[in-house]
Structure formats: structure tokens, C-alpha cells
Amino acid sequence: MSMSSFSEETLPLIVGVTGHRDLRSEDIPHLEDRVREILNDLEARYPNSPLMILSPLGEGADRLVARVGLAEGAGLCVPLPMPRERYESEFEDDASRAEFRELLARADRAFSLPWIGEGAEGKADYGTSGPESANQYARMGAYLARHCQVLLALWDGVKEHEMVGGTAQIVRFRLDGVPPPFGPAQALLDPADSASVVHIVTPRRSNPHPEGEPFSREVLVPKGFAKSERDRTLANLETFNAEVKTNPAAREADANIAMLIPGKESAAIPETAQPYLRTFGLADALSIWFQRSTRRTLERVFFAVFLAALFFNLFHSLPHASHGADGDAHGEAVVQLHEDSPEPPAAHGPEDHSAEAHESAGNHSKSEAHHDGHGAVIPWFLWLYLILVTGNVWYHRRAERREYQNKYQDYRALAEGLRVQFFWSLAGMKEEAADHYLGKERGELEWIRHALRIRKVLSDAASDGTENGGEPNEEVLRRVQRDWIREQQRYFVSKTHREMESLERSEKWIRTMLGLSVGLTVALAVVLTAPVFLPWAPLEAIKSWVEVPLPHGWVMILIVMFAVAAGLLHSLNQLKARGEHAKRFGRMALLFDRAERHFEDWISSGRSGDIPALLLELGKEALAENADWVMLHRERPLQVPHAA
Numbered sequence: 001m002s003m004s005s006f007s008e009e010t011l012p013l014i015v016g017v018t019g020h021r022d023l024r025s026e027d028i029p030h031l032e033d034r035v036r037e038i039l040n041d042l043e044a045r046y047p048n049s050p051l052m053i054l055s056p057l058g059e060g061a062d063r064l065v066a067r068v069g070l071a072e073g074a075g076l077c078v079p080l081p082m083p084r085e086r087y088e089s090e091f092e093d094d095a096s097r098a099e100f101r102e103l104l105a106r107a108d109r110a111f112s113l114p115w116i117g118e119g120a121e122g123k124a125d126y127g128t129s130g131p132e133s134a135n136q137y138a139r140m141g142a143y144l145a146r147h148c149q150v151l152l153a154l155w156d157g158v159k160e161h162e163m164v165g166g167t168a169q170i171v172r173f174r175l176d177g178v179p180p181p182f183g184p185a186q187a188l189l190d191p192a193d194s195a196s197v198v199h200i201v202t203p204r205r206s207n208p209h210p211e212g213e214p215f216s217r218e219v220l221v222p223k224g225f226a227k228s229e230r231d232r233t234l235a236n237l238e239t240f241n242a243e244v245k246t247n248p249a250a251r252e253a254d255a256n257i258a259m260l261i262p263g264k265e266s267a268a269i270p271e272t273a274q275p276y277l278r279t280f281g282l283a284d285a286l287s288i289w290f291q292r293s294t295r296r297t298l299e300r301v302f303f304a305v306f307l308a309a310l311f312f313n314l315f316h317s318l319p320h321a322s323h324g325a326d327g328d329a330h331g332e333a334v335v336q337l338h339e340d341s342p343e344p345p346a347a348h349g350p351e352d353h354s355a356e357a358h359e360s361a362g363n364h365s366k367s368e369a370h371h372d373g374h375g376a377v378i379p380w381f382l383w384l385y386l387i388l389v390t391g392n393v394w395y396h397r398r399a400e401r402r403e404y405q406n407k408y409q410d411y412r413a414l415a416e417g418l419r420v421q422f423f424w425s426l427a428g429m430k431e432e433a434a435d436h437y438l439g440k441e442r443g444e445l446e447w448i449r450h451a452l453r454i455r456k457v458l459s460d461a462a463s464d465g466t467e468n469g470g471e472p473n474e475e476v477l478r479r480v481q482r483d484w485i486r487e488q489q490r491y492f493v494s495k496t497h498r499e500m501e502s503l504e505r506s507e508k509w510i511r512t513m514l515g516l517s518v519g520l521t522v523a524l525a526v527v528l529t530a531p532v533f534l535p536w537a538p539l540e541a542i543k544s545w546v547e548v549p550l551p552h553g554w555v556m557i558l559i560v561m562f563a564v565a566a567g568l569l570h571s572l573n574q575l576k577a578r579g580e581h582a583k584r585f586g587r588m589a590l591l592f593d594r595a596e597r598h599f600e601d602w603i604s605s606g607r608s609g610d611i612p613a614l615l616l617e618l619g620k621e622a623l624a625e626n627a628d629w630v631m632l633h634r635e636r637p638l639q640v641p642h643a644a
Contacts, residue, residue, distance in 0.1 A: 009244050009250070009253075009278060009279075009282060010048060010049060010050060010240075010241035010244055010245070011049065011237055011240065011241060011279065011451055011454050011455075012049060012050045012051060012052035012075060012454065013042060013046060013049045013050070013051055013052065013149050013150065013234065013237065014052045014053075014054050014077075014147060014148040014149055014150075014454060014457065015039070015042070015051055015052065015053050015054065015065075015069070015074070015148060015149070015150045015151075015152060016054045016055075016144035016145065016147070016148030016150070016151045016152065017053065017054065017055040017056075017061060017062050017065040017066070017144070017151075017152050017154075018061070018062075018141060018144060018151065018152070018153050018154075018155070018167050018170040018171065019060060019061020019062065019064075019065075019152070019153060019154030019155060019167055019202060020060055020061055020154060020155065020156065020167060020202060020204040021058060021059045021060035021061070022060060022204045022205040022206055023060045023061065023064065023154070023202070023204060023205075024203055024204065024205055024208070027202070027203055027214070027215070028064065030214075030215045031061075031064060031154060031200065031202060031215065032064060032067075032068050033215075034200050034215055034217055035064065035065050035068045035069075035152065035154075035200070036068050036072060038150075038152065038198055038200075038217070039051060039068065039069060039072050039074060040072065042150065042234075043072070045234075045238075046234060046235075046237070046238040046241075047238075048238055048241040048242045048244075048245055049234075049237055049238050049241045050074070050075065051069065051072075051073075051074035051075070052074060052075040052076070052077055052108075053065060053066055053069035053070075053074050053075065053076045053077070054077050054079065054144055054147065054148050054457070055069075055076065055077075055078060056078060056079055056080060056081055056140050056144075057078050057080075057100050057103050057104060057107075059091060059092065059096055060154075061154035061167075061202070063099060063100070063103060064154070065152055065154070066103050067103070070103075070106055075108045076103070076106060076107040076108055077107060077108055077109050077110070077457060077461060078103075078104060078107045078109070078110035078111075079110075079111060079112075079113055079140060079143055079144070079460075080110060080111065080112040080113065080140075081112075081113055081136040081137050081139065081140035081165075082112060082113070082115065082133070082136050083112050084110075084112065087112075088100065090133070109458070109461035109462075110461070111460055111461045111463070113136070113139055113140055113143060115132075115136065116132070116135050116136065116139055116181060134163070134164040134165045135164065135165070135181075135182075136165070137164070137165025137166075138164050138165040138169060138170075138182055139181075139182050140165070141165055141169060141170035141173060141182075142170075142173050142178040142182035142183050144170065145170055145173040145174040145178055145195070146173075146178055146183060146453065147453045147454070147456065147457050149233065149234060149237070149450055149454075150196065150198060150234075151170075151171075151174045151195070151196070151197045151198065152197075152198050152200065153167060153170070153171050153197050153198065153199045153200065154167075154200050154202040155167045155168070155171060155199055155200070155201075155202055155210075156201070156202055156203065156204055156207050156210035156211065157199070157201060157210055157211035157212055158207065158210070158211060159172075171197050171199075171220070174195050174196075174197050175195065175197060175220060175221070175222045175223075176222065184432070184435045186435075195221070195222065195230070196219050196220065196221050196227065196230040197219070197220040197221075198217060198218075198219055198220075199217060199218050199219075199220055200215065200216075200217045201213060201214055201215060201216050201217070202214070202215075229446070232444060232447070233446050233447045233450055234447075236410070236444070236447035237447050237450065237451060239407075240283075240286075240410075240411070240414075240447075240451070243286055243407070244282050244286070247286060247289060248289075249285045249286050249288065249289035250282055250285060250286065251285075252281075252285040252288075253278065253281030253282045253284075253285050254281060255281075255285075256280070256281040256282075256284040256285045256288075257277050257278070257280065257281035259284070260277070260280060260281070260284075260419065260422070260483065261277075261479075261483050262483075265479070269426065270425075270426065270462075271462040271463075272425050272459045272462045272463045273422055273425040273426045273459070274462070275455045275456075275458040275459050275462070276418045276421050276422040276425065276455055276459070277422065279414075279418055279451070279455055280415055280418040280419060280422060283411045283412075283414040283415040283418060284411075284412075284415040286407070286411045287407075287408055287411035287412040287414075287415055290404050290405075290407045290408035290411060291408045291412070293399070293402075293404045293408070294399075294404045294405045294408050294638065297395070297396070297399040297404055297638065298572070298575065298576075298638055300395065301392055301395065301396055301638070301640055301641075302568050302571075302572055302641060304388050304391065304392040304395070305392060305568060305640065305641050306561075306564060306565060306568055307384075307388055308385050308388040308389050308392065309560070309561065309564045310557075310561055310564075311381045311382075311384040311385040311388065312381070312382070312385040313556070313557045313560050313561060314381040314557060315379065315381035315382040315385065317552075317553035317554070317556045317557050317560075318381075318549075318550065318553040318554075318557075319549035319550055319553065392640055393640060396638070396639075396640045399638060400638070404638075405633070405637060405638050406444075409629075409630050409633050409634065410445070410447075410448060410630075412626070412629075412630075413437075413438070413445070413448050413626055413627070413630050414448050414451055414452075416622065416623065416626040417433045417434070417437050417448060417449075417451075417452050417623065417626075418433075418452065418455070419484070419622075420433045420619040420622055420623055421433040421452060421455070421456070423480050423483075423484045423615065423619070424615060424616070424619055425459055426476060426479065426480055427476060427477060427480050427611070427612060427615055428473075428476070428612070429612050429615065429616065431616055431619075432452070432453065432456055433452050433619065433623060434449040434450075434452040434453050434456070436619070436620045436623050436624075437449060437452070437623045437626075437627060438627050438630070445630065474603065474608055477599075477603065477608060477611055478603075480615065481596070481599050481600075481603075485592055485595050485596050485599060485618070486592075486596060488588075488592050488622070489589060489592035489593050489595075489596055492585045492586075492588040492589035492592060493589045495581070495585040496582055496585040496586045496589055499578050499581045499582040499585060500582045502578055503573065503578040503579055503582060506569055506572070506573050506578070507573075509565075509566075509569055510566045510569045510570055510573075513562045513563070513565045513566035513569070514562070514563065514566045516558075516562040517558075517559050517560075517562035517563040517566065520555060520558055520559045520562070521559050524546065524555055524559070527539070527542050527543055527546050528543060528546065528547075530543075531543050567641075568641055571641045574636065575636050575638065575639075577632055577633065577636065580632060581629075584625060584628065584629070587625075588621075588622070588625055591618070591621055592618070595614060595618045598614055599611060599614060602614070
């Protein structure tokens with residue numbers, strides 16, 4: 001079958017289907033209209049996200065939605081609850097089977113879900129019906145509930161007498177979570193995803209009077225969640241797809257894929273692992289682009305704050321004409337003091353030196369005042385300060401609107417989830433990274449789990465849903481060892497060293513700046529105080545020189561700016577979390593090193609069958625570390641520092 005809808009670089013929005021089989025023929029046009037409205041609304045709201053119908057093509061509602069979706073240009077993926085021959089035997093007649101085959105031929109992909117209780121050899125008794133068959137329908141419904149972004153339920157709304165594998169149960173799976181054996185085990189109190197069900201009130205032959213206005217629709221969400229959370233998830237998927245189409249960084253996807261696995265070997269990757277490669281390359285390339293944008297914004301914001309502080313201090317501390325009107329210690333106040341003096345003192349000694357210094361200061365201040373009166377240069381520092389502050393706030397808000405930092409973190413998280421999922425799939429494991437990733441986080445980060453599950457659908461389709469059997473191939477495991485375990489161990493060692501060096505270098509600069517600021521402050525205090533206790537002419541001369549407005553202003557500027565620089569560097573370290581990164585990366589380097597040694601020992605001793613358990617634990621640790629990294633930076637958003 002064609003895989004055109006899946007081969008797109010964008011992530012499709014998967015619309016799952018559940019509903020009654022015994023629809024009334026007179027209701028079908030009304031139901032088709034409602035389904036068409038919903039699909040058209042999704043297409044209009046999320047134009048960069050192709051729609052994919054996930055339908056098992058059962059009689060009634062499943063086929064109705066599939067027909068409308070295909071007519072509207074959506075793709076179709078068909079998860080069968082059991083092997084095709086067994087499934088067809090449950091349809092009413094040959095006409096129904098012919099309709100099923102016609103729609104199946106138009107699907108992009110179809111696959112059968114494994115039979116519950118199927119053994120390692122893949123053997124199961126498909127010939128019986130009853131509870132086993134009902135459980136397979138429930139498993140199929142659980143798959144729909146877990147892997148779609150929107151679940152369409154053509155349902156009469158009756159919850160009583162819930163049947164195994166029935167519409168009411170599948171709706172409950174979607175809203176309350178999927179319990180074992182139909183889904184993975186999870187903590188009892190873990191909330192369900194912020195999923196939603198679009199309920200179309202549907203009469204049926206066995207119940208022509210549904211609970212609600214026939215053909216009306218409503219959006220059902222889990223308790224404790226708002227509809228806006230569902231919308232946010234879809235909006236984030238749409239944003240990623242838009243970036244894939246428009247961001248120039250997407251052209252670097254192939255180079256990033258080659259970093260995950262050498263290009264010459266990508267052709268040998270099993271089809272079950274292929275779906276993750278392209279999306280990984282795109283997510284990784286976009287995360288790097290937004291990382292650079294975030295870093296560039298951060299550095300420019302901090303540098304602009306430093307310049308703003310400098311210009312404000314230049315305006316405040318250097319002498320200029322505007323101070324003279326207040327009669328302060330700067331500029332024309334000194335000039336006026338000397339003009340009002342009757343005559344210079346006749347005595348020589350320290351007082352004489354002081355008088356000469358004041359006379360020199362007066363002449364200098366006259367010159368500054370004269371210059372300000374004609375050119376008015378120094379007051380422009382205040383305007384430069386205001387321009388920098390205003391421009392910095394605008395630049396920062398622009399970065400916030402474009403979500404540089406959030407997109408960097410989100411796409412980095414998506415790439416890491418795809419990395420783990422890719423190597424699990426390469427090793428033949430059926431585990432889903434989405435089940436172990438950001439499990440405690442809801443809302444804005446939930447779209448990442450949805451993105452992982454979207455790609456898992458294609459992987460399942462490529463494997464035809466069969467369970468992994470037997471021990472994994474040693475050659476494949478060696479590739480996992482080389483390209484994941486060993487490569488990540490080297491990466492974390494390198495990152496630990498780089499973060500430690502950057503932190504130490506930055507801390508050294510902070511200590512130097514603080515030392516200079518404190519040192520100048522102490523020196524100024526000594527110069528201004530010492531002549532009181534030690535009347536020595538050179539000290540008096542230095543004191544007099546320091547009290548002159550221009551030298552005094554520059555000394556104060558240096559004291560303040562050294563302190564400002566130290567404060568900004570410290571804030572930058574806090575935002576970049578270099579100390580936390582060094583510790584976390586060091587721990588991950590040790591963890592991957594330990595995994596490498598276990599891996600090598602088990603391969604050498606013929607225990608390759610135990611390696612999937614090691615890879616599962618390693619992947620969970622990698623996902624947990626990345627989730628901690630995301631949350632650490634979510635708590636430290638890019639802000640304009642207030643040093644000025």
C-alpha cells in the first residue's frame with residue numbers, strides 16, 4: 001500500500017474513530033455532514049497539519065468517517081483488531097466485505113494488532129469468538145484512544161451496560177486512561193492525557209432515542225482539564241509543522257540524521273525504525289536553530305543592559321551644565337564657588353596645593369560648562385540610556401512572541417524522545433517512549449508525547465503489529481551500542497568538561513570584577529579619609545584631585561560598572577544553569593559508561609537476550625534527564641536583567 005500520507009515531513013493530526021455499527025440509513029447524510037464539518041474545521045485551524053483517519057473500518061461509523069475523510073483529502077490508516085481473514089468473517093454479508101475491501105485498498109497503511117496473550121512464537125487461536133474476540137476489539141479501541149489527537153465518537157451516549165470493546169468503553173479509555181491489559185501499567189493516581197472526544201449524538205437501530213439532541217456535537221475532556229489544553233496540544237503540533245515548512249534550518253535535517261546514525265547505514269535501517277529518523281533530523285535541526293537564536297538574544301539583552309547602565313552612569317557621574325542649576329558639587333557649582341572667593345590664600349603648603357587643585361577644577365568645569373552650552377554632548381547619554389532600555393524591552397518581547405526559548409526546549413525534548421524511540425525500535429523493542437516521558441507534565445509539553453505516538457503508528461504499520469520474538473540480532477545490538485550508548489557517553493563527558501570550564505572561567509571573571517569594584521571603593525575611601533589623620537601634602541593633592549568632578553565621576557563609574565558586570569555575569573550563569581548542567585551531565589556520562597560495560601559483558605557471555613531490559617532502563621534514564629533539563633529551563637525563562 002502507498003505510504004504517501006506518512007512520508008510527509010510534517011506530523012499529521014490523527015483522527016480516531018469509534019461508533020455504532022447499526023446506524024440507520026436515514027441518519028447517514030446528517031452524520032456525514034457533521035463529520036465533514038469537524039474535519040473541515042480542523043483543516044482550517046491547522047492548515048500545516050495533514051489529517052489522518054485512524055479507522056478499523058468496522059461496519060457503520062468506522063466506514064462512514066473513513067469515506068468522508070478520503071473524500072476530503074485526508075489519509076487513512078487501518079489498525080485491524082485481528083488478522084484480516086478472521087476480521088472479515090465477522091461482517092454481516094458479502095456486500096459488507098466488499099465495502100471493507102474497497103476502503104482498505106484506498107488506505108495508506110493497514111496492520112493487524114497482536115492477539116492478546118500471543119506467545120513468543122506469535123501463535124494464537126484466531127478461530128474462536130466470544131471473550132477473546134471482544135478483548136481484541138477492546139485492544140483496538142485502546143490503540144485508537146492512545147494514538148489519536150482527536151477521537152470522533154458517533155455514539156448514543158448510553159454508558160450503562162458498557163460492553164467490552166464497545167463505543168462507551170473506548171470513550172472511557174480516551175477520557176480516563178487505558179488500563180492493563182489493553183494499555184501499559186501506570187501509577188494509580190496518574191492523570192490521563194489532556195485528550196478529547198468529539199461526541200456526535202447518534203441514533204441507532206437498537207436505540208433510536210439517544211441521550212441528547214440527535215446529530216448535535218460536544219467536546220468531552222477528562223475531569224480536571226479544560227478544552228483549551230486540547231487546543232494547545234494541537235496548536236503546538238501545528239507550530240512544529242509550520243516551522244518544518246518555513247524555517248531554513250529544516251534543510252539541515254539530513255546532516256542531523258547522519259549524526260544519529262552514519263548515512264551509509266541508514267538504508268539498512270529496518271522499516272519499523274525508519275519513521276523516527278526524518279522527524280528526529282527535523283526536530284534536532286530546529287532545536288539547534290532556536291538554541292542559537294536564544295543564545296544570541298540572551299547575549300544581546302545582557303550586553304544592552306550593560307551599555308544602558310554605562311550610559312546612565314556616564315550621565316549621572318560626569319559633570320555637565322544641567323547640574324549647575326541645583327548648586328551641587330559638579331560643574332558650574334565649583335565654578336561659582338571660585339568666582340565668589342575674594343582672593344586666593346597667600347600661604348604655601350598643603351592648603352596651597354588644595355587651592356591650586358580647586359582652581360584647576362574650576363577652570364576645567366568652566367570648559368565643560370562652555371562645551372555643554374554649545375554642543376550639549378553629555379546629556380545625550382541619558383537619551384542613549386532611554387533608547388537602549390526601550391529597545392531592549394522590545395527585543396526581549398519579540399523573542400518571547402517568537403518563543404525562541406520554548407521552541408528550543410520543546411524541539412530538543414522531541415528529538416531526545418525520538419532518539420530513544422529509534423534505538424528501542426532498532427533493537428526490536430515495542431516500548432513506547434511516550435509512556436515514560438514527561439509523565440507528570442501536562443498542558444504545553446503534552447504535544448511532545450502526541451508527536452511520539454504519531455510516529456509510533458507508522459512504525460506499528462511497518463511491522464504489521466507483530467510482537468518481537470526471540471533474541472535480538474547481535475549485529476543490530478552492536479550498532480545500538482556504537483551509535484547510542486558509546487556516542488552518548490562521549491557526548492556527556494565532553495559536555496561536562498565544557499560546562500565546567502565555562503563555569504570556572506565565568507566565576508573567575510566575576511571574582512575579578514568584584515575585586516576591582518571593591519578595591520577601587522576601598523582606595524577611594526582611603527584617599528578621602530587619610531588626609532584627616534595624616535596631613536601630608538601628596539595625600540592632600542590626591543584627595544583634591546579625586547574630588548574634582550571629572551576624575552571623581554570616572555572613579556565612581558568604574559566602581560559601579562565593575563559591580564554591574566559581575567552581577568550580569570552571575571545572572572547569566574544562573575539562566576544558563578551551568579552548575580546544574582555540569583552535575584547532571586557528569587551523572588549521565590557515568591550512567592552510559594556503566595551501561596557500556598554491562599552491554600559488552602553480556603554480549604561476550606552470550607546474554608544478549610537480557611540487553612533489551614538494559615536498553616529500556618537506559619532509555620528511561622535518558623528521558624528523565626531530558627525532562628528535568630526542560631523543566632529546569634522552564635523555571636528560568638529569558639528575562640531582561642534589572643542591573644540598570
